[in-house]
Amino acid sequence: MTAEEIAPLSRVERRKAELRREIIDAAFDCFAEAGYHATGIADIAARLGIGHGTFYRYFANKRDIVEHVITDLIERLVATLTAENAPDAPHSLEEYRAQTVRIGIALADVFGEDPRVPRMLLLEAPGIDKEMSQRILDFYALATSLTAAYVGHGVQEGYLPEDLDVDNTARAINGMIMSSVLAALHDPGIDQHKLRLAIQRVMYDGIAGRR
Amino acid sequence: MTAEEIAPLSRVERRKAELRREIIDAAFDCFAEAGYHATGIADIAARLGIGHGTFYRYFANKRDIVEHVITDLIERLVATLTAENAPDAPHSLEEYRAQTVRIGIALADVFGEDPRVPRMLLLEAPGIDKEMSQRILDFYALATSLTAAYVGHGVQEGYLPEDLDVDNTARAINGMIMSSVLAALHDPGIDQHKLRLAIQRVMYDGIAGRR
Amino acid sequence: MTAEEIAPLSRVERRKAELRREIIDAAFDCFAEAGYHATGIADIAARLGIGHGTFYRYFANKRDIVEHVITDLIERLVATLTAENAPDAPHSLEEYRAQTVRIGIALADVFGEDPRVPRMLLLEAPGIDKEMSQRILDFYALATSLTAAYVGHGVQEGYLPEDLDVDNTARAINGMIMSSVLAALHDPGIDQHKLRLAIQRVMYDGIAGRR
Amino acid sequence: MTAEEIAPLSRVERRKAELRREIIDAAFDCFAEAGYHATGIADIAARLGIGHGTFYRYFANKRDIVEHVITDLIERLVATLTAENAPDAPHSLEEYRAQTVRIGIALADVFGEDPRVPRMLLLEAPGIDKEMSQRILDFYALATSLTAAYVGHGVQEGYLPEDLDVDNTARAINGMIMSSVLAALHDPGIDQHKLRLAIQRVMYDGIAGRR
DNA sequence: TATGAATGAGAGTTCATTCAT
DNA sequence: CATGAATGAACTCTCATTCAT
Incomplete structure (x- = not known):
């Protein structure tokens, strides 16, 4: 040293x-x-x-390189998700909301800037072999636990209901994000801002809420 | 004829x-x-x-058979999604809710009974080639439009807010469903019922709502 | 059956x-x-x-075919060595001698007719890999035991000295045969008959014996 | 110079x-x-x-180095065979016998001390390529001529029969030595002394002689 | 002079596809 | 119509050799 x-x-x-x-x-x-x-x-x-x-x-071989490509991608994504967005930062629902917006924008940047990133991660990688598809599923699970940390913090702080199913709610949130990524892959010209607003609305009001 | x-x-x-x-x-x-x-x-x-x-x-060849396998799968899924669940059936939020529960259960049956179905559709197929990954994205878009029909009907009937972003809300809903499917693939022993409840809650109350 | x-x-x-x-x-x-x-x-x-x-x-692969080539060769050689030459046939030194002559001629036929046989077995095969070189050494050992059966029989019948070191004498005899095979590989025009006579003489009289 | x-x-x-x-x-x-x-x-x-x-x-290249490795080995062997054992030294069968014993022991030392020597020379080298296998055959021929010098000297001195086929007898002798080397490769624990005695006995008495 | 990064010829092996039987 | 023997394009990977540093 x-x-x-x-x-x-x-x-x-x-x-x-x-x-x-x-x-x-x-x-x-x-x-x-x-x-x-x-x-x-x-x-x-x-x-x-x-x-x-x-x-x-x-x-060492073809499998080795794709392993590194994926590891690289995942590390970049996790860095994006965690950088300057500590789960314990917000202390009110408003701050929390603002943070989710920031994270959403950061994610959209990573995924949206280069559509090959989500294409590789969501479409290409899982079909490589059993081991790699497991890695991708593990990555989903990791993303769930990251999101769950945010949700759990909100419950502890009291601005989210104490009877919230933290893990599964995290899964639901991540699913909405993934869906927006896939939508952008299918239709690159989609209005990402409207998409994000719709997700925020479901997240905070439910489909039937507000107005 | x-x-x-x-x-x-x-x-x-x-x-x-x-x-x-x-x-x-x-x-x-x-x-x-x-x-x-x-x-x-x-x-x-x-x-x-x-x-x-x-x-x-x-x-004709290997590509041909996988085409048929996927077509087959998608047809079965669409049939499940549309069978006895016309978008224009419900006339109140309660009926609508009941219908989404029914659809959710039906979907869980198709996907859950045989995990090879989602594995094939979500993990295996997109990596086959460009054309096939496009087909899968098209299927997501189709699922979006199916869900959007339900949401749109709710708006027309008046039990969903008229300023709801129908398409993007549909995407959010489908994302939550997809997420639950992936969660089950990662952890087959997961409690599907709790997962469904959490999704319903986000859908109808948002994460911060109710109590 | x-x-x-x-x-x-x-x-x-x-x-x-x-x-x-x-x-x-x-x-x-x-x-x-x-x-x-x-x-x-x-x-x-x-x-x-x-x-x-x-x-x-x-x-199955390249190694597989050479395995079969060698197995084939060895089987043919062993068949030649054992066919119509049972170790317990001769009952006197003269019969024994006659039999060794017959075997020698048969061997010369197998090896001499197609020089690629000894070339493959003695020169090519041992260098293929460790396993194959072991197989060739095992084949030498097998040949030793075949020859030892003849020598041992002669001892039992009494026309060879009872204190003869059966195994090592068998090795010596086989060595002389191998030497003649290599001599023929080096100089294809060599007089095989003279070579056989010289070996017989050493075998039965020693280098210093008979006149 | x-x-x-x-x-x-x-x-x-x-x-x-x-x-x-x-x-x-x-x-x-x-x-x-x-x-x-x-x-x-x-x-x-x-x-x-x-x-x-x-x-x-x-x-210069891979082939070049193995050439030198083999040349080196052969030179060392020839040196062993010729050192302090001039073919014209012995003047009686007893002296001759004593010398063959000395040479045999010297050879056993070279080959036996490091089994990689015979392994390289007999098993590995001939399979390298045509040219190398020819070199090994030439080495056998050289060894034959060395042995033949001894045998020929014995004939000239009169303690070996004048009608002895010198070259082929030399081949037979060398074959027995080679056989003992291969036997030791196959079974490293073999009793080299007994092996040498058996070869000496065949050499001087034939298999049927003495007692 | 010593080095090892770069190279590409060449080898073994697989498997989708064809077609004579 | 069913079959599976035959095929060769294509791919991954190795390693002797070169040469700039």
Whole structure:
């Protein structure tokens, strides 16, 4: 744990880490655009202009790279969901509402900026193999627990009903978000703002409430 | 629409239709259990004890059979969603609510009885290729329009607010249902009843409402 | 065990068995001529004018075919060594000598007729991998035990000294035979008859014996 | 043959020669243990802790190194066979016998001390390629001529029969030695002394002689 | 001089599809 | 009409060799 260990990487090491990063990105591009099974290692290498043997210096095999692509995606998403949005920050329903709006916008940014992200995660990844589909289901579960932390906090603080079914309510909320993501995939021109408003309304008033 | 077309099928024709049916079912079994790409035509044929050359007398190629498997699934689901649940049946919020409960139970039956159905539709199919993932997105859109018909009817009848964003609210509702299906895939032992109650509560009261 | 089970193979079955045989032979040709590692599955298939995918309908992989090639060779050799030469046939040193001459000639036939046989067995096979080299060593051991049966019989019958080290003498005899095989590989024009006479002389008189 | 050529090597040159030697030894280790084809250049380099690019500064390619490994082995064996055992030394059958015993023991030392030596020479090398298998056969022939020199000397001195087939007798003798080497490879615990005695007995008395 | 990153020829293997029987 | 033998395109992965640093 000396300073040396944190010393800046050598030029060669930097180049290696950089290429590794580029391969992950190129693989993501290929998988998201053509699909995992339709993509050959040669396609990934060609996109970078490197020999396909080089690929195997950085990743053990095709399964390995997609693992990294997905891990990368999930980490970015989880970072987005948790960054500057601690579950225990809000202390009133209004603050809570404001936070859910912020999170919704952040999510829409991640998913909406590059539609290949949700395409990869929701459409492509689960069909790769049993293990990967389990990983995606686990990711759903993780998202549920993140959302449940927010909901649970609201119950503890008293601005959400104490008899609320925290976990399942979290599932319902996440389902609405996922639905909006899929809607955007199906119809990229959809009005995301209206979509978000509708979800907020169901969340806070129910379909029959207000007015 | 001549008399001939409705004429009873000959014994041979019946046998052919029957085998066609069996091949679709066997293919569904294989695809749902092992995955589309991991399943070979030989696997499907072997499951039926027929030669794999025979397969090609009934379906043009591997892509063709999965097309039929999915079409079949979607038709069954749409039938469940529409059967005895006309959007214009309910005339009060109470009747509407009762109907959503009925539909929810029916859906849970279809999806819950055989987890391979949602597995195939939500996890396996979208990763097959671009065209198929589009079909699945189209199916989501269709489900949205079905739900939107119910919601829209409620608005017209007056028991739902007239300023409700019908389509997006439908998307939110469907998202909650999808989420419950995925939750069941991740954790088969989950309490479906509690899940349904939580969704109903969000739907009708919002997360902060009632008590 | 009815007559039916022994019933002649159908035309298709015969053709399959025949092709299987041809693949083994072609593989033997390739391996013996070019070497195991220098031979590709495509080479074997090309030699038969079949698609290389066809190869895999008959053998699991490259290792599998060489296994069969070697098994085949060894079986043929063992058959030669044991056919019409029961170890307990001779009852005097003269009969015994006559029998060793017969066996020697038979061996020379098998090995000499097609030099690819010893080339495959002695030069090519041991270098394939550890398992195969063990198989070849096991074959040497088997040959030792076959020869030892002859020598042991001679001791029991009394025409060989009772204090003879049966196993090691058998090893010595086999070594001389192997040496003559290698000599023929190195110099195909070598006088096999003279070679056999010299071995017989060492066997029965020692290098210093008889005049 | 100028003074310069015999001049002591510089420190750098000595280091180079040393590393060259180490590479040969490491290659021998790898080839003998894992087999020629299963060994990569990287394995050899790794064993020495050098970069595998460095290998190519000392040897032209993979084939080149194995060539040197084998040359090295053969030279060591020939040195053993000829050292202090001039074919013209013995002048009676007893002296001759004593010498063959000495040579046998020396050979057993070389082969027995490190079983990788015979493994490399007899099992691994011939399967590398045509040229190498020819080299091994040539080595057998060389060994034959070495042994034949002894036998021939015995004939000339008169203590071996004048009508002895010198070359083929030499082949027979070498075959018995090779057999004992293979026996030790198959069964490392074998009693080498008994084996040597049995070979001596066949050599000098024949299988039927003495007692 | 030593290094190891990059390379791509080439190998084994799979499997959807065809078609003669 | 049913069959499964035959096929070869296509893919993943290895590793000897080169060469810029």
